Amino acid sequence: MHYAYIGLGNLGANCAACLLRAGFEVTVYDLNPALAERLVAAGAVLAPSAEAAAAGADHVITCLPSPAVSERVLRAILPGMKPGAHWLEMSTLGRDDVLRLGAVSAAAGVQMMELPVTGGVHLAAQGKITMLAGGPVEVFDLHRPAMAAMGDRIFHMGDLGAASIIKVITNMLAFIHLKATSEALMLAKRGGLDLAQAHAAIAASSGNSFVHETEGALILNGSYDVAFNIDLALKDLGFALGFGREFGVPLDLASMTEQTYVAAKAAYGGAAQSPMIAKLLEDLLGTDLRADGFPARLE
Incomplete structure (x- = not known):
């Protein structure tokens, strides 16, 4: 499985590193290329843009700072994503944002799974963060190996929007x-x-x-x-x-x-x-x- 990982802040960079350690092929992108240096040294490919990262991968993971940034990135990458690709959104979004962006993604033929996490950056670095998934169960099952690489406690909370509620509660x-x-x-x-x-x-x-x-x-x-x-x-x-x-x-x-x-x-x-x-x-x-x-x- 080849993932594009877009957004390499404190959390995203650690989760992308976990995927690399588990043997996944990973292409990365961030507005700040310096954040990708240690990942490239570990075997990741640095893409020149979010669009290029998404177009070259089987599935896309994003970990971004706000709903506005998530929407901007999503709209940029959707036209180039491969048929059958999924979008795994690890940013913390409100439920309304999740449902709205899930509809945008579905209209372009891309299924979304929300995947907020909890436990702290230090646990993300260890591959032990808790993962809270919301979305179709078949999408959850397909990506469970990747989730297991990033976290050691994984919960499928239900349909899109369910994970955003429990993440906010935690x-x-x-x-x-x-x-x-x-x-x-x-x-x-x-x-x-x-x-x-x-x-x-x-x-x-x-x-x-x-x-x-x-x-x-x-x-x-x-x-x-x-x-x-x-x-x-x-x-x-x-x-x-x-x-x-x-x-x-x-x-x-x-x-x-x-x-x-x-x-x-x-x-x-x-x-x-x-x-x-x-x-x-x-x-x-x-x-x-x-x-x-x-x-x-x-x-």
């Missing part, structure tokens, strides 16, 4: 957990506890979360560098609150967390790292959350 929970762990660590620090011991004790308790173990460590290091920025968090929280209105579900914690991210964007800018919501609390109280022995990046 991200909403992660942002809420990040706000909670920030407050918990600050409470420990102001209470005079050793933060390394407090982090370990929480991790061994009923109050633990994946976010506490991972992003909590980056807060304690002071890098905050999870390779996911505040603008992306606000985008996903907006999707979650939209679903809350549509489905009639009050989302009090998500609403409060969104306001925290709005404040963080005002303070540090939308390109700042998502865990910097903890820095809001540090700045407010004049108290840092540093501890020795924690990594600057997740491995």
Whole structure:
């Protein structure tokens, strides 16, 4: 199977590398050619354009920063895609965007499968990220070997649109957990506890979360560098609150967390790292959350 992989940001480059390691033929493209260098060194072919990448491959995977970019790339590549080619969209899109772009793709004779992922860039690098698929089951079955190369937990959530709902739910929970762990660590620090011991004790308790173990460590290091920025968090929280209105579900914690991210964007800018919501609390109280022995990046 020959895949074109378009979009080589933090997530996309790692997933494309996993495909190469598993023996798939991969052609890559990104507006920034430098992002493809390590993939080319590992055996990928660098295409001169998204259109050329798509035209030369059996199927196309995209991992892009926004619905607008996804639509622009899709409309550019559709005319040249091979008959029977599929489009696997790994970007985080709203359900309405998924359904609309799925219709655009189908009108050109290309079946779409949405494939958002969750777990963090460090797990993508290990080929252990969680994959959330939505679309026809026969498309899911065909591409399962590629998904297994990129992730170790794979869920077919249902028809197109289903995966976008669960992805937004998982991200909403992660942002809420990040706000909670920030407050918990600050409470420990102001209470005079050793933060390394407090982090370990929480991790061994009923109050633990994946976010506490991972992003909590980056807060304690002071890098905050999870390779996911505040603008992306606000985008996903907006999707979650939209679903809350549509489905009639009050989302009090998500609403409060969104306001925290709005404040963080005002303070540090939308390109700042998502865990910097903890820095809001540090700045407010004049108290840092540093501890020795924690990594600057997740491995």
